[in-house]
Amino acid sequence: MSTIKNIxxxxxxxxxxxxxxxxxxxCNTSVFSEKEITKNLVDFNPNLFVxxxxxxxxxxxxxxxxxxxxxxxxxxxxxxxEMEADWNKVIVKQATGDAKYGDQNTDGSRSVRYLYETMRKxxxxxxxMLISAAAKKWQVPGSECTAKNHFVTHSSGExxxxxxxxxIAKTLETPKEYVLKSxxxxxxxxxxxxxxxxxxxxxxxxxxxxxxxxxxxxxVAIARCPVTxxxxxxxxxxxxxxxAGVEAIxxxxxxxxxxxALGGVAVIASNTWAAFKGKEALKIEWDFGDNKSYNSKTYxxxxxxxxxxxGKVAKDVGNINKAFKNAHxxxxxxxxxxxxxxxxxxxxxxxxxxxxxxxxVWAPTQAPQTTRKEVIDYLKTSEEKVTINVTFLGGGFGxxxxxxxxxxxxxxSKELNAPVQVVWTREDxxxxxxxxxxxxxxxxxxLDKNGNVTGWLHRFALPSxxxxxxxxxxxxxxxxIASASNIPFDIKNMKIEVGKALAMVRIGWLxxxxxxxxxxxxxxxxxxxxxxxxxxxxxxxLNLIGKDRIEDTQNEIKYNTARLKNVLxxxxxxxEWGKQLPENHAYGLAVHYSFYSYVASIVEVSVINKKVKVHxxxxxxxxxxxxxxxxxxxxxxGSAIFGMSLAFYGKITAKDGAIEQSNxxxxxxxxxxxIPKVHVEIVESSEKPTGVGEPGVPVIAPAIVNAIFKAxxxxxxxxxxxxxxxx
Amino acid sequence: MVTxxxxxxxxTIDVAPDMPLLWAIRDIIGLTGTxxxxxxxxxxxxxxxxxxxxxxxxxIPVSAAIGKxxxxxxxxxxxxxLLQESWVTLNVPQCxxxxxxxxxxATALLDKNENPTDKDIEEAMIGNICRCGTYQRxxxxxxxxxxxxxxxx
Ligand code: FES
Ligand code: FES
Numbered sequence: 001m002s003t004i005k006n007i008x009x010x011x012x013x014x015x016x017x018x019x020x021x022x023x024x025x026x027c028n029t030s031v032f033s034e035k036e037i038t039k040n041l042v043d044f045n046p047n048l049f050v051x052x053x054x055x056x057x058x059x060x061x062x063x064x065x066x067x068x069x070x071x072x073x074x075x076x077x078x079x080x081x082e083m084e085a086d087w088n089k090v091i092v093k094q095a096t097g098d099a100k101y102g103d104q105n106t107d108g109s110r111s112v113r114y115l116y117e118t119m120r121k122x123x124x125x126x127x128x129m130l131i132s133a134a135a136k137k138w139q140v141p142g143s144e145c146t147a148k149n150h151f152v153t154h155s156s157g158e159x160x161x162x163x164x165x166x167x168i169a170k171t172l173e174t175p176k177e178y179v180l181k182s183x184x185x186x187x188x189x190x191x192x193x194x195x196x197x198x199x200x201x202x203x204x205x206x207x208x209x210x211x212x213x214x215x216x217x218x219x220v221a222i223a224r225c226p227v228t229x230x231x232x233x234x235x236x237x238x239x240x241x242x243x244a245g246v247e248a249i250x251x252x253x254x255x256x257x258x259x260x261a262l263g264g265v266a267v268i269a270s271n272t273w274a275a276f277k278g279k280e281a282l283k284i285e286w287d288f289g290d291n292k293s294y295n296s297k298t299y300x301x302x303x304x305x306x307x308x309x310x311g312k313v314a315k316d317v318g319n320i321n322k323a324f325k326n327a328h329x330x331x332x333x334x335x336x337x338x339x340x341x342x343x344x345x346x347x348x349x350x351x352x353x354x355x356x357x358x359x360x361v362w363a364p365t366q367a368p369q370t371t372r373k374e375v376i377d378y379l380k381t382s383e384e385k386v387t388i389n390v391t392f393l394g395g396g397f398g399x400x401x402x403x404x405x406x407x408x409x410x411x412x413s414k415e416l417n418a419p420v421q422v423v424w425t426r427e428d429x430x431x432x433x434x435x436x437x438x439x440x441x442x443x444x445x446x447l448d449k450n451g452n453v454t455g456w457l458h459r460f461a462l463p464s465x466x467x468x469x470x471x472x473x474x475x476x477x478x479x480x481i482a483s484a485s486n487i488p489f490d491i492k493n494m495k496i497e498v499g500k501a502l503a504m505v506r507i508g509w510l511x512x513x514x515x516x517x518x519x520x521x522x523x524x525x526x527x528x529x530x531x532x533x534x535x536x537x538x539x540x541x542l543n544l545i546g547k548d549r550i551e552d553t554q555n556e557i558k559y560n561t562a563r564l565k566n567v568l569x570x571x572x573x574x575x576e577w578g579k580q581l582p583e584n585h586a587y588g589l590a591v592h593y594s595f596y597s598y599v600a601s602i603v604e605v606s607v608i609n610k611k612v613k614v615h616x617x618x619x620x621x622x623x624x625x626x627x628x629x630x631x632x633x634x635x636x637x638g639s640a641i642f643g644m645s646l647a648f649y650g651k652i653t654a655k656d657g658a659i660e661q662s663n664x665x666x667x668x669x670x671x672x673x674x675i676p677k678v679h680v681e682i683v684e685s686s687e688k689p690t691g692v693g694e695p696g697v698p699v700i701a702p703a704i705v706n707a708i709f710k711a712x713x714x715x716x717x718x719x720x721x722x723x724x725x726x727x
Numbered sequence: 728m729v730t731x732x733x734x735x736x737x738x739t740i741d742v743a744p745d746m747p748l749l750w751a752i753r754d755i756i757g758l759t760g761t762x763x764x765x766x767x768x769x770x771x772x773x774x775x776x777x778x779x780x781x782x783x784x785x786x787i788p789v790s791a792a793i794g795k796x797x798x799x800x801x802x803x804x805x806x807x808x809l810l811q812e813s814w815v816t817l818n819v820p821q822c823x824x825x826x827x828x829x830x831x832x833a834t835a836l837l838d839k840n841e842n843p844t845d846k847d848i849e850e851a852m853i854g855n856i857c858r859c860g861t862y863q864r865x866x867x868x869x870x871x872x873x874x875x876x877x878x879x880x
Contacts (some may be wrong), residue, residue, distance in 0.1 A: 164877070194815065194818065195818050201823030202815060202822075203800065204800030204811070205801075208762075219754065243770045244743050273750035273751055345762075345764055345859070346772070388854070394824025394825075417780075426764065426766060632840040634818065634821060638860035642860055663765050664767075669856045670862075671852075671853055671855075671856060672853055672855070675863060
C-alpha cells in the first residue's frame, strides 16, 4: 500500500489543477504490481489528491472516467466517509489523462476494487490530521476529540468546522497511526447516495465529448471504407464541396495500429450537419482489400465446422473419452452467437487542438492514458506536450477504451492547423466498431444412471480480441479460454478445446466480453442436461456446482462455490422458484461468475402466440463490499436491459465485407414498452469489492432461453431470438 | 436569416432552411443539452417541445420551427422542473446522455395527461432509447412526480 503525504506547501499543486491554499493530501495508488509500488515509494509520484479549503469545501480529484457506472460518486464517497466529511461539501474534479493519476483505464469492472483501500486510508488520515489540529488549537489531548459531519468536537462540547482547521492541519506531518472506521459505522459506503452529477445531467449541463466547443473549431465527418482496412482508390469531391458550410475535403491515411485511425476521406465544415451532408455527397472508389470476402453466413458455417472436429486442447482433466464411453446418456449441443456492436448513446467523437508540437484533447474516453500514448506516438512528441481532458461519456461499454477516434481528430487538427471536432454518425459507429466477437460453441456431456455429469467437453471457435493487437491470430487467447475452463462445476473429466477463427473485422471487448458467449452456452447446456437427467434445473445446478470449496483460478481472487450457491439461493427465494405461475408463464435461471463477482438471475417470461415477453427479472449479486448500493442496483437494472437487447435483437452481420446494420432501426435496442420489473438483491459482505458494471449481463440471455424452454418445450441455441420470430 | 424562439429567447441565425433544428440548436446557437443519437428519428435523444408537442429535432427542418415556441432541456416549465427533481431523487441517470430527451418526452406526457398509467408512459416514451437501461427508474420517476403533484393540489 502506498504512502500518503501532506503536500499543502509544495509548489506543484498548481500543475494538478488545484489552487494552492488548502490542506492537500496526496498518494500514489499504483496497486498494479509490487514492483511499481516500490519504485513509486522511492520517487514519490502522487496520483490521488484530496484538498480541504478554509471555506470547508472538499475537492477530490477523480481519476476515472464517468460513463454511467457511478465511479465519481463511489470513489469519492469512500474518502468522504472515512474523513467524516459532509457529502454536500464535496466537489469532484475530473483528472486529465496523465500517468500521475495512476492507472485510469475504466474497464474490467475494477475501479472500486483497486482503489478502495487506499481511498479509505487517505480519508482516515485526513480525519486524524484534523483532530490533531483541533487538539493543538485547544491545547487538549487528541483522544478527547472526535470528528463528525465536517466538525471536530471536544468532549467539553466545543466545536470547530473542518475548514477552520486547515491552517493548522497544513503544517502537520501525515500521521503514522490512524484508525479505519468499523464497517458498521459507515455513513456513505454501502448506502444509497445521491449522484454528484445527477443535477447536471437532468439540466443538460453535463459536458459530453460532443458538447465541447472551442473558438473557430471545425466540425469533421469522415467517410471510411465499408470493408475493414480497405483504402481509398480515388474520390470525387465536387458535389460535396457544393454543400453550404463545407470548407475542405482531404484524404487521411490509415494509421496501422490497434487503436490507429481507419483512414478515409474527411469533410471539414462549419457545423456538424454540413459535414454529414458533405460526406454523403462524396463519390469514393474503394480498394476493399482482403476482408471483402467476409460473409457472416459462410463464416458461421466455417467456425461451426471447426467446433465439430477436434480442436487445440486447452485443458484436459481426467479421462473424457472413458467418461463418454461409459456414459448412460450423451447430450450434445451447438450454440451460435453473432457479433455485437456497443452502440453507446453518444457516438465516438473527439476534439483536438494541435499547436506546434503540443496537443490538447477533449474526449469521452475510458482510457485517458492509452489515448495520451497514442497521441504522443502519432505526433512523435513528448509526454508533457499532450493533455487529455476527459469529458463525460455518453456510455462506453468498452467502445471508448479504444481511442481510434481521438487519433483521427489529432491527425486532422495537425493537418488543418485548427481545433477540430471529429463526429461519427450513428451509421459510422455501427459500421466501423470494434465488434464483440462472433462465436460457435459445441458442448458435449455424459450423464451416469443417476443423472450426474461425468464428462464435459466444451469446444469453441471465435475470433480473439488479441487479433486486434496481433493481426493473424486465429485462436482464442488465454483469458478467453479461462472463462470456459474456470467453470465452477464439480466434474471429474473435463476437456476444453479451441477451434480456428480468423478475425475479419476489428474485434474488441464489449461489456462482459467473453462471458457473454460462455455464460450463455454453459447455462443453457446445464439446463438441457437437467432435463435430460429428469431433474429440476435448480437442484441439478446446485449439485453440479458441488460442495462448498474455494477454487484456485490462478487469479488474485479465488472463487468460492459457497458464494455462488448463495446468490442462486437468494434469487430462488425472491422469485419463489417452483410456485405456480400464470398460464404460459415460466421461470428460467442462470448463474455466472465473472469479474470476481457472483451473479444469479431468474427470469419470468410468457410465450403467447410465439411472442416472448419478459415480466420479471430477479437478480442477486455478491460483489464483496458494496460502496454505493444504489449504483450497484442501477447497474444490475441496466445489465438486465443490456442482456435483453442482445438476447432479443443483438446481431451484426457482414456481407461482402461490409456491415449490414446501420442504425437503431436495424440494430435494435430494448425500449420502454418491453421492460420487465427488475428486482435486485445485493449480498451483504465484507470481502474485497469486485466488479459491478459487467457481471450482471451474461446471465440474462441464457435465463430467458431456459424460461422459454420451460414454457414451450422448445430449445433455442442461437441468438438473437428475433431470428426465430419470437418478438 | 431565420428567427427561432428558444426557451423564451429569440435567436436570429443564418442557416439553410433545411438544416435540422437539432444542429441549429447545438452548433449554431450553442445550446448543447439537446443531443444527437441517431439523426434518423429513432432514439429520441434530440427531443424538444415545439409549441408543447414533442418533436425529434434531428428530422425536422429549422423552417418548421419558425414562429413557434421551442423548449429545450435548458428551459423551464412546471412539469419539466418537477420531473427533474424526481429524476435526481431516484438517481435515474446512468451515463446521462439520453436523459434530456427522456425528460422532454416525459414533460410532454404530463402536460397533456395528469395521471398517466403504465401503458400511457410506455406509449409516450417508446421513442426514447436508453442504452444504459434506466427505463424502470424513468417510469418510477414519472409516477413519483404525479404523486407529488397530486399531494400538493
Ligand atoms: S437523434 Fe433524433 S431521434 Fe435520434
Ligand atoms: S442514461 Fe445512458 S443512455 Fe440513458
